[in-house]
Amino acid sequence: MSGHAMAERLARNGTLSPDDLNVANALPESVKVVRRGRQIVGTDVRPEHVSLIKNGWAARYSIRNDGSRRITGIMQPGDFCGIHAMTGEVMDHAVIALSECTVGRIPKAAMAAAIGASPNIGEALWRSKLIDEAILRVWLLNSQSADQALAHLICELYSRAEAIGAVQMGRFQTPLTQEVLGDALGISSVHVNRMLRQLREAGLAEIDHGKVIIHDLDKLRTFCCFSDRYLYLPGRTAR
Amino acid sequence: MSGHAMAERLARNGTLSPDDLNVANALPESVKVVRRGRQIVGTDVRPEHVSLIKNGWAARYSIRNDGSRRITGIMQPGDFCGIHAMTGEVMDHAVIALSECTVGRIPKAAMAAAIGASPNIGEALWRSKLIDEAILRVWLLNSQSADQALAHLICELYSRAEAIGAVQMGRFQTPLTQEVLGDALGISSVHVNRMLRQLREAGLAEIDHGKVIIHDLDKLRTFCCFSDRYLYLPGRTAR
DNA sequence: CGCCCTTTTGAAGAAAATCAAGGGCAGTGG
DNA sequence: CCACTGCCCTTGATTTTCTTCAAAAGGGCG
Numbered sequence: 001m002s003g004h005a006m007a008e009r010l011a012r013n014g015t016l017s018p019d020d021l022n023v024a025n026a027l028p029e030s031v032k033v034v035r036r037g038r039q040i041v042g043t044d045v046r047p048e049h050v051s052l053i054k055n056g057w058a059a060r061y062s063i064r065n066d067g068s069r070r071i072t073g074i075m076q077p078g079d080f081c082g083i084h085a086m087t088g089e090v091m092d093h094a095v096i097a098l099s100e101c102t103v104g105r106i107p108k109a110a111m112a113a114a115i116g117a118s119p120n121i122g123e124a125l126w127r128s129k130l131i132d133e134a135i136l137r138v139w140l141l142n143s144q145s146a147d148q149a150l151a152h153l154i155c156e157l158y159s160r161a162e163a164i165g166a167v168q169m170g171r172f173q174t175p176l177t178q179e180v181l182g183d184a185l186g187i188s189s190v191h192v193n194r195m196l197r198q199l200r201e202a203g204l205a206e207i208d209h210g211k212v213i214i215h216d217l218d219k220l221r222t223f224c225c226f227s228d229r230y231l232y233l234p235g236r237t238a239r
Numbered sequence: 240m241s242g243h244a245m246a247e248r249l250a251r252n253g254t255l256s257p258d259d260l261n262v263a264n265a266l267p268e269s270v271k272v273v274r275r276g277r278q279i280v281g282t283d284v285r286p287e288h289v290s291l292i293k294n295g296w297a298a299r300y301s302i303r304n305d306g307s308r309r310i311t312g313i314m315q316p317g318d319f320c321g322i323h324a325m326t327g328e329v330m331d332h333a334v335i336a337l338s339e340c341t342v343g344r345i346p347k348a349a350m351a352a353a354i355g356a357s358p359n360i361g362e363a364l365w366r367s368k369l370i371d372e373a374i375l376r377v378w379l380l381n382s383q384s385a386d387q388a389l390a391h392l393i394c395e396l397y398s399r400a401e402a403i404g405a406v407q408m409g410r411f412q413t414p415l416t417q418e419v420l421g422d423a424l425g426i427s428s429v430h431v432n433r434m435l436r437q438l439r440e441a442g443l444a445e446i447d448h449g450k451v452i453i454h455d456l457d458k459l460r461t462f463c464c465f466s467d468r469y470l471y472l473p474g475r476t477a478r
Numbered sequence: 479c480g481c482c483c484t485t486t487t488g489a490a491g492a493a494a495a496t497c498a499a500g501g502g503c504a505g506t507g508g
Numbered sequence: 509c510c511a512c513t514g515c516c517c518t519t520g521a522t523t524t525t526c527t528t529c530a531a532a533a534g535g536g537c538g
Contacts (some may be wrong), residue, residue: 129324137375140375189516229331416483484533500519503515508510
């Protein structure tokens with residue numbers, strides 16, 4: 001993502017007029033690089049910035065009392081975090097870099113001013129929150145069978161990767177390890193391994209050397225009843 | 240909930256000035272009674288109103304392809320639904336009345352005008368969305384062990400019931416059946432029964448004849464590592 | 479009283495966790 | 509160039525958790 005990443009991203013989530021775009025482009029943005037495994041936003045902090053992942057993958061997560069980790073969202077380039085800043089709320093989860101990440105940070109006050117100046121920006125942010133919520137609901141919905149949950153997650157990541165132009169020939173890079181997948185699906189990494197094998201042997205998809213390879217998108221989607229509606233992808237957002 | 244329920248509710252989620260309150264109180268509100276088991280908001284619709292549960296309990300849910308139901312949120316008096324209306328988005332889930340519900344409905348346009356007139360109202364709505372999201376994350380977090388998940392859900396409902404003054408002597412009424420609890424926790428109702436027995440025999444809590452009875456709140460909270468922080472309850476919201 | 483809905487309990491089976499041991503691959507350093 | 513090391517993936521065996529199926533009991537209400 002180059003230039004005014006925030007403006008680009010907001011435009012994707014709603015219809016911005018030229019004026020809106022000017023406001024968005026004027027947002028001051030400081031850029032920070034976060035190494036793999038390091039936190040982008042911590043728990044219990046009151047973030048001063050709204051952050052935008054410009055490059056790399058990240059994940060929202062919480063640590064359970066027994067020390068285990070639950071990932072509650074996977075973030076790709078173009079995704080926001082730290083929107084808690086907008087109401088001065090404390091973060092109830094943390095965000096970690098799954099690969100080296102380039103993060104753009106917009107001061108809370110600047111963001112608030114931009115929303116005041118063009119309501120459409122606020123609406124775009126609101127819509128992004130609706131998407132986050134819809135994804136959480138779908139994760140809950142799919143937590144019944146591990147095989148379908150895994151397939152569905154792969155479908156979700158595929159659709160989102162496609163939306164940002166990261167898919168080539170049915171493939172896209174990913175830093176997701178089986179342990180991360182396990183923490184995201186709420187199952188053990190050993191079981192992820194077995195479910196992945198099942199998908200691979202069924203000719204649906206596989207994850208190999210940091211690459212997701214979709215063998216049969218239709219069959220994969222049918223298998224887990226995937227519909228991308230809940231992602232409000234561009235082109236579908238209008239109307 | 241009497242009088243201007245929406246104003247009351249918004250005030251709970253943020254600090255509203257007298258002016259804000261005037262705006263909130265002027266919101267036109269039509270009241271509708273929904274019988275137990277009937278839908279309050281349907282899936283796939285573009286709601287025309289923002290709805291507020293004034294009385295009764297309701298639940299957000301989705302139906303899986305195999306016909307099973309997943310409840311993704313339980314609503315008590317004072318909770319919103321249909322906020323998708325605010326961006327003209329289609330509902331990705333439905334809302335069903337778990338008991339007879341009295342629902343107040345504010346037309347989308349009126350709500351939008353109110354937000355324009357006093358930004359604090361918008362902020363209160365935004366905070367309510369953050370809470371919904373935090374609850375979803377906690378449900379994902381707790382989906383590991385059924386016993387703790389059940390205990391945690393009871394704690395959540397207790398805290399929320401207490402916040403609206405519905406708790407007396409460590410007890411509160413609830414229309415939740417074991418089947419509903421199962422759909423909410425993602426486990427079978429048979430298993431809910433066994434986990435309830437476990438909690439009862441451990442002297443933590445029980446659900447009997449439509450009443451949740453907390454026997455030992457401290458022990459119950461310790462058992463499932465409950466903290467009400469994520470609910471942003473009044474008195475904690477400030478600061 | 480009889481019906482329906484909900485709860486309760488048992489028994490068998492499926493799904494997933496845990497425990498344990500190797501294996502592959504990339505990067506590091508001798 | 510090769511050995512070493514760390515990280516991740518793979519697989520098997522065992523145990524725990526939860527589901528499913530089935531049956532019966534309780535409670536509220538016409």
